[in-house]
Amino acid sequence: MINLIAYLYNTRIVKGGRTFITILNEDLIMEQSIRFEPNSLQYVLNPMQYGYKVIIAGSGQLSFTS
Structure with a gap:
């Protein structure tokens, strides 16, 4: 599980094909x-709060950095 609460994160695809992320x-x-x-x-x-859900679908691999 990734803790993304209250921070700004950059995300990018690092490997694979089309990928979707929904918050x-x-x-x-x-x-x-x-x-x-x-x-x-x-x-x-966008900054997230406790209780937010992150859905990732597709064949790519994403990278998250702060």
Whole structure:
């Protein structure tokens, strides 16, 4: 489990194919969604709070850095 609470994180695809990341708040309302293509840019994730859910789907491998 990754602790992403209250921090800004950069994320990028490091390996593989198309990958999606979706962040839901505690009420399951979508806060952010990003589609990564191979060789796509680095993106900044919105700050999250306790209870947020992160869903990652696809064939790529993502890297998270603060």
